Amino acid sequence: MMTTITKSISLFAMLVFLSGCWDQVELEGRAYVVGLGMDKIDDETNQIRITFLISNPEFGSLAEGGGGDEPPQEIISFVANDMESAKDVANMVVAKQVTYDLLRVLFISEEFAKDPEFIRWMYDLTKSKEIRRDIRLVVSKEKASTFIQNINPLLESRPHEYFEKIFERLNATGIAPTSDLLKFFRITESDADLFLSIYGTSLQKNNSGSVQNPLNITAGEFQYEGMTSPIQFAGAAVFKEGKMIGTITTRETRLAYLLNPTLPIKDILTAYPDPFSEDHKLAIRVEKQGKVKTKMDLKKEVPSIDVSLPLAVEVLSNHSMVDYPKEAEKREQLKKHLDDEITKVFEDFIKKTQEEYGTEPFGWSLEARKHFRTLPEFEKFDWMKTYPNMDINVDISIRFSNFGRQGEVPKLEELRD
Amino acid sequence: MLKQFLQKTLKKIPTVPEESSxxxxxxxxxxxxxxxxxxxxxxxxxxxxxxxxxxxxxxxxxxxxxxxxxxxxxxxxxxxxxxxxxxxxxxxxxxxxxxxxxxxxxxxxxxxxxxxxxxxxxxxxxxxxxxxxxxxxxxxAPNFEGRNIEKSENETVVKGPKEAFNELSSTNISMIRKKIKSESLVVESSVISQRSNNDVYILYLSDVVNDKMLSNVRERLKKIEVDTVQTLGLLEQRIEERPKSIFPTILFTERPDRAASYIEDGYIVLLMDNSPASLVLPATFWSFYHSSEDHYLRFPYGNFTRMLRLLALFMTLFISAAYVAIVTYHAEMIPPDLLLAIAATREKVPFPAAVEVLMMELAFELIREAGLRVPSPIGPTIGIVGALILGQAAVQANIVSPIVVIVVALGGLSSFAIGDLSMNFAVRMSRFLLLLAASFFGIYGIAALFTVGIFYLVSIKSFGVPYLSPLTPKYVSSKDTIFRRLLQNEFFRPGYVKPKDIKKQ
Known part of the structure; x- marks a missing residue:
């Protein structure tokens, strides 16, 4: 005769043994993939080349019996059918169970991103339980496997740390967009906007002849020398309907940041021609003041969008030695000049999106949805089709915050007297 | 069958060859x-x-x-x-x-x-x-030898009376009379054992205490039919409702000021010779969670200590369980730097995380128990053995990872913030249960066991008073539960002891 207590105890004991948690693997039994590369092989086979960037936990650990001279990472590149089965395939070489728990970056070669089949592979990522939606998407100019093999930062030698830090800076400066997997799926599925992805390369373009404006380049065009990582990230890859269609420069990426109400940005350091001296450039810090206001009239025959963007500008260099704090007239002149310059840049970029891409990366379609009562109405409106013909005006209002820590400059003539 | 047989044998008085008295x-x-x-x-x-x-x-x-x-x-x-x-x-x-x-x-x-x-x-x-x-x-003309009044050792306070009960009930009663100068303070005495004739003193305020509860207590004392009940610790086990329960239902305090304040709130206090303490009944969960200093300190400071104690309570319960659960089942929850750090330290440890933590927890409990029993001249040895052998050497020998030492030490340290001995035991024991649940089912196991624990807490009663009142079920009270209120806002005696006079200011 069993009492209730014995019954429940034996039931509980059975629960423990039947619960099926025996497939769990201890932390140190796993190989943590931090970066995953995807390359196209050729058009015939339905396979891709997968590259794993596996982080070595013991690297740099000061704990008792730490890793010693082990390298920070392990890279393995092979042909696989998909990302999930690749985990098991990798075990022919890698000693531990491969997991995507720590996956932070997805590298895609430009060639693969431009392939119409690309989107099918992307949706494989939604199937895995381990892959989070906040991982970054990076398009590499060369093959992703080559790119990953060249990742060798000298200071932040642990790969996840390097990615975390550099993407944080890239986003804070607006040099490269915030491109996460969730945004990729959202924008692709809403079928209206452009998705911007981080663009990077390990190959420096060798055009030593011409001097580029470093504020208006894409990855590979930044010329630098020294002892550091060969990797550079600049500008963005443009995706339309889940397929890459081109790249934009760092300046254009920043413009997209400024116009996009959903993207956070603190301030941008940039340079514009000096109105009082043709030879010099004016370094300015541009700050978004409050929210971007987009006024849309979509019911008209030619729909129009009026964007008003309040900017606070700080002048940080003054090679023409104009005493802005004291000369109100010159200030007005400067303001007008900057207004014209920035508006022109914006207009050029918007024109480019209208003509070249057919839609915009500013997230305006989200705003536009509010002007329709139902989703079918919006779909009927067909943002992608109407956008190229829209009448778009950008109105910039500049407010000078200050002219550097010391506003005054000495008069050059007097100095050289 | 077995149970019935056992019951029979237990009830039968064994025949012994000695002469009957x-x-x-x-x-x-x-x-x-x-x-x-x-x-x-x-x-x-x-x-x-x-x-x-x-x-x-x-x-x-x-x-x-x-x-x-x-x-x-x-x-x-x-x-x-x-x-x-x-x-x-x-x-x-x-x-x-x-x-x-x-x-x-x-x-x-x-x-x-x-x-x-x-x-x-x-x-x-x-x-x-x-x-x-x-x-x-x-x-x-009684003249029993005993100690003098000494400082309280187990329930120390910084701001507040220092004296503690001693083994003479007359001294103890006198200390309570010193705090409650009222004619309605009744010191009732009754003999509770047949052979040793041990006296129990029941203290209460006659115009506040609930009569039904008082007669309930008297009855339970009368029901004890044994030859001897030497101390309050033994009496507690004779009169409590659930002797096998993990949670205590009677408060055991060595502070006369605490006992007096409970009497003033309509509780009943039991005193005995040979026990340097008092029993306060009924007791709720909060009586074990609180300390007398909470009210002696100013409002913000008192609540700060309460907050720390709450934190310590949860840390003790969950820290090692959560570590095991997260490391074994939910690795994706850990930020990358920490995850890699844990993985690196565990690289050369031969045991699974659950076994590792269980081992260290047991070692900690051993140090604690041994430290309590060790004769004072060799006391410092325990510290050296504990800290050096178990902390340093175990890590250096790659038997446990340093993170586990941190986790277990933090949990062990936090457990000391729960001052009451009985509640301390309850928390420490449930910690092991939670640890087991975590190693088998992860966070799901912790959550499930915690929920069951809460169900159990709600179901317990102490002399008819629900264990978690006045939080649940709700009663008129001064809402002195997790946090306390301003003294000026503590208007009522606790409604769950059903006092004759509910208003106290």
Missing amino acids: TEEIDKKQSNLNASLKKNLDLFKEIYQYPLNTDIQFREFLLGNRKALLIFIDTITKTDIVEDHILTPLLASEDTNKKIEDSIPVKSIITKTVVKDILIEISKGYIALFIDGEEKAYLFS
Whole structure:
């Protein structure tokens, strides 16, 4: 005769043994993939080349019996059918169970991103339980496997740390967009906007002849020398309907940041021609003041969008030695000049999106949805089709915050007297 | 079957070859004899006179009648015997004068049954028998040895009274009377054991305490039918509702100020000789969670300590369980830097995380238990062994990872913030249960077990009072639960003890 207590105890004991948690693997039994590369092989086979960037936990650990001279990472590149089965395939070489728990970056070669089949592979990522939606998407100019093999930062030698830090800076400066997997799926599925992805390369373009404006380049065009990582990230890859269609420069990426109400940005350091001296450039810090206001009239025959963007500008260099704090007239002149310059840049970029891409990366379609009562109405409106013909005006209002820590400059003539 | 068999064997009184003492017990039930000689023989027989060395029989002549004094000289004030009893009696010429009138002792009672007289003598009374009288006069002169009032050691406070109960109930009652100067403070006494005649003192405020609860307590005390109940710790186990429960339902405190404040709120306090503490009943979860200092400190400081204690409570319960759960089942929850750090330290550790933590937890409990029992001259050894061998060397030998040492030490340290011994045990034991649940089912297991634990807490009652009241179920009270309110806003006595006077300011 069993009492209730014995019954429940034996039931509980059975629960423990039947619960099926025996497939769990201890932390140190796993190989943590931090970066995953995807390359196209050729058009015939339905396979891709997968590259794993596996982080070595013991690297740099000061704990008792730490890793010693082990390298920070392990890279393995092979042909696989998909990302999930690749985990098991990798075990022919890698000693531990491969997991995507720590996956932070997805590298895609430009060639693969431009392939119409690309989107099918992307949706494989939604199937895995381990892959989070906040991982970054990076398009590499060369093959992703080559790119990953060249990742060798000298200071932040642990790969996840390097990615975390550099993407944080890239986003804070607006040099490269915030491109996460969730945004990729959202924008692709809403079928209206452009998705911007981080663009990077390990190959420096060798055009030593011409001097580029470093504020208006894409990855590979930044010329630098020294002892550091060969990797550079600049500008963005443009995706339309889940397929890459081109790249934009760092300046254009920043413009997209400024116009996009959903993207956070603190301030941008940039340079514009000096109105009082043709030879010099004016370094300015541009700050978004409050929210971007987009006024849309979509019911008209030619729909129009009026964007008003309040900017606070700080002048940080003054090679023409104009005493802005004291000369109100010159200030007005400067303001007008900057207004014209920035508006022109914006207009050029918007024109480019209208003509070249057919839609915009500013997230305006989200705003536009509010002007329709139902989703079918919006779909009927067909943002992608109407956008190229829209009448778009950008109105910039500049407010000078200050002219550097010391506003005054000495008069050059007097100095050289 | 087995259970029934066990019950039978337990209830049956085993037959033993020794001589039965029932005859002697019967003798004690009888009344006194008028003949002093017979009484003397009876008492000498009961007390095994020449063998028993500290029992004194003093015979003398009171006028023309024989008289006899019986007392135990190790527990009575012998100068009272000489100066206040023998001297006036021997000097008195007038034989008709009543005994009560000639003896200057503060309390005189008379008894006729042998057993009752024996009880009083054991309490330090002096018995006077006079030939021809079928009663004994008993003069109070107890002189039990004991400690002085000392500082409280287990419930220390910085701001507040330092004195603690000691083993003499008269001192303990006096300390409570010192705090409650009221005529309605009742000190009721009752004998709860058959052979050792242990006294229990029931203290309450007659115009506040709920009568039903009081009679409930009296009844439970009456139900105890045992030969001896030496201390409050034993009494607690005799009167509690769920002896097998992991949670305590009676508060055990060594602080008179705490006991007094509970009495003032309508609770009942039990005191006993030989116990440097008091029992407060009924007790809720909050009485174990609170400390007297919470109210002595100013409002923000008191609540800060309460917050720390709450944090410590949860840390003790969950930290090692959460570590095991996250490391074994939910690695994706850990930020990359920490995950890699944990993985790196675990690289050369031979055991799974659950075993590792369990081992360290056991080691910690061992240090704690051993540290408690170790004779004080070799006490420091425990610290060296504990800290060095288990912390440093185990990590260096790659037996445990340093992170586990941190986790276990943090959990162990936090457990000390729960001052009450019983609740401390409850929390420490549930910690092991949670750890097991975590190693089998991860966070799901922790959450499930915690929920079951909460169900259980809600179901417990202490002398009819729900364990988590006034939080749930709700009662009129000063809402002194997780946090306390301003003293000015503590208007009511706790409604769940059903006091006769609910308003206290």
